[in-house]
Amino acid sequence: MKLVLMGTNAFVVPIFQAIKNSGHEILAVFTRAPKPVGRKKILTPSPVHIWANENNLPVHTNINEYNYTPDMNIVISYGVILRDNVLGAAPTINIHPSFLPKYRGPSPIRTAIYNGDTKSAVCLMDVTAELDAGGIHMCREFDIDENDTNEIIENRVSDIAIQILTDYLKNPSAYPAIPQNGTPTFTHKWTGTDEIIDWSRNAREIHNQIRALGCGRTKINGIDVKVLQTRLNGDNLDFLRIQPAGKKPMDWQSFVNGQHGLEIKIGQ
Numbered sequence: 001m002k003l004v005l006m007g008t009n010a011f012v013v014p015i016f017q018a019i020k021n022s023g024h025e026i027l028a029v030f031t032r033a034p035k036p037v038g039r040k041k042i043l044t045p046s047p048v049h050i051w052a053n054e055n056n057l058p059v060h061t062n063i064n065e066y067n068y069t070p071d072m073n074i075v076i077s078y079g080v081i082l083r084d085n086v087l088g089a090a091p092t093i094n095i096h097p098s099f100l101p102k103y104r105g106p107s108p109i110r111t112a113i114y115n116g117d118t119k120s121a122v123c124l125m126d127v128t129a130e131l132d133a134g135g136i137h138m139c140r141e142f143d144i145d146e147n148d149t150n151e152i153i154e155n156r157v158s159d160i161a162i163q164i165l166t167d168y169l170k171n172p173s174a175y176p177a178i179p180q181n182g183t184p185t186f187t188h189k190w191t192g193t194d195e196i197i198d199w200s201r202n203a204r205e206i207h208n209q210i211r212a213l214g215c216g217r218t219k220i221n222g223i224d225v226k227v228l229q230t231r232l233n234g235d236n237l238d239f240l241r242i243q244p245a246g247k248k249p250m251d252w253q254s255f256v257n258g259q260h261g262l263e264i265k266i267g268q
Contacts, residue, residue: 001169002070004090006030006078010047011154015076015095017051018162024169026057027068032079033061072172075127076161079106082127091172092127093137095164097157100125100139101184104132109153111187113212116204118144120153122160124168126177133184135177138164146232149211192217197227199267203237206230215243220266221259 002025005016020026029052037044045053052059060066066086073092075082086092098108099121112120121141126134140160144153168175190213197206197216207230210216215226220242228249229241239252256264 001025001072002027004028004030004066004068004070004073005048006073006080006082007048007076008032008046008079009077009154011158012076013047013051014158015161015165016048019074019165019169020055022166022169027070028058028060030060030063030066030078030080072169073127074165087127087129093168094125094127094132094134095157095161096123096125096132097121097153098123099141100132100136101180101182103187104184105187106189107187109157110150110190110212112144113148113150113153114208116208118146120144122157122164124161124164124175131186133180135179137172137175137177138168140164146207147211150214195226197267203232203235206237207232218267220244220255220268221262221264222268 003019004027005019006029007016008031016029029048031046031048031052034043034045034049036042049059049061063080063082063086066089068089070090073086073090075092075094077095082092096108097120098104098112100123103111109120119141121139123136124138125132125136128134140163142156142160195209195213195215195217197209197218199206199218201209206216210227210230215228217224217226219225224245226243227239228243229239231238231240241249241251242255243249244255
């Protein structure tokens with residue numbers, strides 16, 4: 001089958017590699033343009049861009065350059081709105097990690113973790129002009145454990161997506177699309193403001209916030225700190241790893257030792 005692949009994030013790379021290993025002809029890869037990274041703001045290509053270069057595949061960072069006639073387009077965590085020049089060229093399918101129509105939009109995994117969901121799903125769906133509204137070809141459920149982070153779930157989604165796409169691409173007609181059923185809910189892009197910890201919330205809510213967003217921001221003994229990893233201890237929250245401003249990540253006990261016996265004041 002002749003395919004055009006569209007994706008950006010790191011967890012997409014193993015999926016695209018599995019598709020390539022299955023013997024399909026990849027006409028081109030589309031990904032987001034390089035972004036400035038780090039303090040020096042060095043322009044850095046996306047993980048998918050790097051993968052495409054390593055595999056000597058044509059790669060584009062502008063969707064307006066689409067001029068292909070594949071058997072199918074496959075879209076996973078691309079982050080670009082597709083228009084008629086793509087959707088009219090070939091059937092276009094998407095891997096979406098949620099129980100559609102729940103959690104349409106850009107951040108279904110983070111939103112599920114943030115909300116404390118214990119289950120989610122990976123859906124293979126048609127891409128339509130309306131956001132994440134297409135019919136569903138396949139859907140497989142998975143569990144979310146209380147300490148699972150966004151990175152862990154992305155890896156789980158990647159593994160399931162490989163299984164789904166392998167089965168689907170062998171015989172697409174065996175998996176006809178079924179319309180979504182229910183009232184949709186929508187996610188949003190998370191920002192640095194969302195990382196600020198509100199200590200009026202309970203321990204589980206804060207734990208979910210940190211594992212969903214990768215960190216929570218607060219003050220400890222007047223120092224700006226990123227809380228990187230926590231653990232629930234009954235109704236309490238244990239800190240495991242933090243990163244004080246201007247320093248490398250460290251375990252909690254190392255930070256406490258560095259306070260030389262001072263009372264630990266969290267949120268102040």
